[in-house]
Amino acid sequence: MALRRALLALVALALVAASGYAVYQRSFAQGASSLKAASNGRLDLFASVVEARVRRLEPVPATIQLNPAVLRLLQAPGAAHAAAANDYLSRLNAHLGSLAVFVLDVRGVVLASSNAVQRDDSLRGEDVSYRPYFLEALAGRSTRHFAIGSGGYAGYFASHPIYDGPRVVGVAAIKIGLDALEQTWPMLGAPALVADANQVVILSSQPAWRYTSLAPLPTERRVDLQLAQTYDSLRLPLFPLKVELSVDEDTQEVQGLLHGDEAKVSAALGQARNRADFMVLGRSLDGMDWRVLIFTSLASVRHQALLDGVGGAVSVAFVILLALYWAQRQRIERQKLGAKRLLEQANAELEQEVGRRTQELTDANTLLRKEVAEREQTEKTLRAAQDGLVHAGKMAVLGQLAASITHELTQPLGAIRTLSGNAAEFLRRGNADAAQENLLIMARLVEQMARIIDPLKSFSRKSTACPEATDAGRVVEQALFLFQLRLRHEKVEADNRCQPGQWTVWCDANRLEQVLINLIGNALDALRDAPHKRLQITAEALPAAQPPVLAIHVQDSGKGLSETDLAHLFQPFYTTKASGAGLGLGLVICRDIAAEFQGELQAHNVPGGGACFTLTVPLWQASMHPKTPVTP
Structure with missing residues (x-):
């Protein structure tokens, strides 16, 4: 009898311990999952x-080569050209808020810098060909990477070749400061670091980790x-903690484990010895070959899991004691009444009730797991949709800018x-x-190309035109x-009936010429497959309009425009030309x-076939401005 009671006691203790451990593991897994989700959100x-x-x-x-002063400096280095380039780079750097913007020749010597008048980080005249x-x-490739520049200031360098025709004549580079990122560590709420492509820590909330591998x-x-x-x-030096990392290629999530002596881990992370329990999570930054790692303490999760485990063990012990009390009572009653x-x-009946409740609990757990899985899938779908929208917005902006500059x-x-x-x-003749x-005409066109970028910055923000008395025929x-x-x-x-000296209009001559070039080019494209190729340009004054205008007609003998073309002709990205x-x-x-x-x-279309584009321009009047020499 005594042996039986001892065995029952051992079984009860084992059941209590197993129940407490199971509740502990479950609570710890749920807490770690919640902590991981919160940490991933902050990451x-x-x-x-x-x-x-x-x-x-x-x-x-990539935009620095568009400035004529920079190209002149690379073509003919000199103090005058360097001063103009330095002034442009200084204004650009002040507008962008970067550390420095500089231009190098093909030998790697800095010819112009935004900090040319400062001693720190200017680099002007230095040879950085080893960078x-x-x-x-x-070599003709855009590049970007982290480095410590002159004066010991770290930064993120981005560079792009400068072309003069097909030939690379220099390099434009920008140094982006990383000090602003130091203010973002509090949002992570845990020790964190940023490592570059060489797995060297370049930023960290722990100063001792910085510039460790x-x-x-x-x-x-190392030699490179x-x-x-x-x-x-x-x-x-090596990173003070031994970390093993694994990267999910689909989500770019980084997970890791900490190894080593508990006291060493605690000291490195600034935690008490009994709290040296951390989860390492990270992200790979798109396009930068950088990784962000965060060391999240599991002390609170483990403490809560321990409390839940103790609570579960106590609950099971209470149930066991209750069952024992009930059995003892039944035994007493049986002994009294003899009703075995x-x-x-x-x-x-007691076993049947326990089985029923166990089944209910199992069904409830199954339903809960299903709901958790559905919520996780919904969150993944939402995150993927958000990433797609952000990427589409970025590509739309870049596409519009590239398309506008290419066309103009x-x-x-x-x-x-x-x-x-x-x-x-x-010259041959x-x-x-x-x-x-x-x-001389080529030089004027080059100057015009340098000014094209102003009216193409966007459709909603345009530069102010400079109208003047202009000879439309010229x-x-x-x-x-x-x-x-x-x-x-x-x-x-070609039949041009708008001759110089006939009409004086009030507009910007360069912009008027830009519009006419586009209309004439489109007309020639429309005549490519026409049997009879005729281009006619006429002009007529419309004094009844307010203000009086000159109507310039550009007419071709092509196949004309369809109803669909006329309805959508002036909509962005609608074209009647072949793809590409x-x-x-x-x-x-x-x-x-x-x-x-x-x-x-x-x-509009004209009788007999062909299309006609009509451009109206205000006629010059003495009340507008005193008439100046009329030049296009």
């Missing part, structure tokens, strides 16, 4: 902040880093190619005057001149330019 926010503050300035070096951002850009660097890699002075002269059968029936530079570049061919032919005239003549080679090659009969031949932005931009000088652009 996503932090990763977004890092990418927004660091990567927003990466495209800047990877220079070597990559010199998460993994041993091979000797060859020292030659490039990526981390200046730092020795890069009733005691067995009571035990059977096509015609001037074609004209320069035509004029350069004419100049070469004139010994006609230096004609060649000089073509070269502008038409110059626009047709740019297409002389194409007119002869395609055998198009047009972007659908030319007429939209031309209409906006016409509206700037109070004009209009309309289109």
Whole structure:
């Protein structure tokens, strides 16, 4: 009897311990999952902040070559050109809020810098040809990476080659400061770090972790880093904690484990010895080869799991004690009444009740797991949709900017190619005057290309036009001149009835010429497959309009425009050309330019076949401005 009681006691103790352990494990798993979800949310926010503050300035070096002062400095280095370039880079750097913007020649010598008047971090005149951002850009590739610059200031460098035609003549680079990211550590609420592609810690909420290596660097890699002075002269010791990381290729999530002595881990993380229990989570930053790691303490989760386990064990012990008390009572009653059968029936009923409740609990647990799985799937779907919308918005903005610049530079570049061919032919024939005239026109077109970027920055924010008294016939003549080679090659009969000296209009001459070039180019495209190719340009005054305007008609003998074309002609990205031949932005931009000088652009079909585009421009009046020499 005593042995039986001892065995029952051991079984009860084992059941209590197993129940407490099961509740502990379950509570710990749920707590760790909740903590992981919260930490991942903070990591996503932090990763977004890092990418927004660091990567927003990466495209800047690609735009520096558009400034004429920079290209002149690389073509003819000198103090005068350097001063203009330094002034432009200084203003650009002040507007962007970066640490420095500088330009290097093909030898790696800094010719111009935004900090040229400062001693720290200027680099002007220094040779930085050993830097990877220079070597990559010199090879024609845009690059970006972390490095410690001169003066010991760390930053994120982005560079882009500068072209003069097909030849790389220099490198533009920008240094982006990382000090602003130090203010974002509190949002993580735990020790954290940022490691670069070399697995070197470049940013951390723990100063002792900075510039340590998460993994041993091979000797060859250390030599390369020292030659490039990526981390200046730092020795890069190993990270004080042993961390094993694994990366999910689909979600780019990073998970890791901490190894080593508990006291060492606690000291490195600034925690008490009995709280050295941490979960390592991270993110790989898109396009930067950086990783963000956060060390989240599991002490609160483990403490709560311990309380739940103790509570579960106490509950089971209470149930066991209750069962024992009931059995003892039944035994006493059985002994008193001698009703062994009733005691067995009571035990059977008790077992049936326990089974029923166990089944209910099992069903409830199954339903709860299903709901948790559905919520996790919903969260993943929502996160994927949000990422897609953000990516689509970024690509839309980049696409519009690239499309606008490409379209507006096509015609001037074609004209320069035509004029350069004419100049070469004139020089071969010994006609230096004609060649000089073509070269002067080419210089004017280059200046015009430099100003194209102002009206193309966006459709909603345009530069202020500079109207003046302009000879409309001269502008038409110059626009047709740019297409002389194409007119002869395609055998198009051009009839220009708007001659110089007939009409004086009030507008910006360069913008009027830009609109006419686009309309003439479109007309020539429409005549490509026409049996009879005829281009006619006429003009007529409309004095009844308020204010009086000059209507310039550009008419072709092509197949004309369909009803659908007429309905959508001035909508962005709608084009009647074949796929890849047009972007659908030319007429939209031309209409906006016409509206700037109070004009209009309309289109209609003409009897007999063909389309006609009518551009109205205000006529010059003495009340507008004293008449100045009329030049296009």
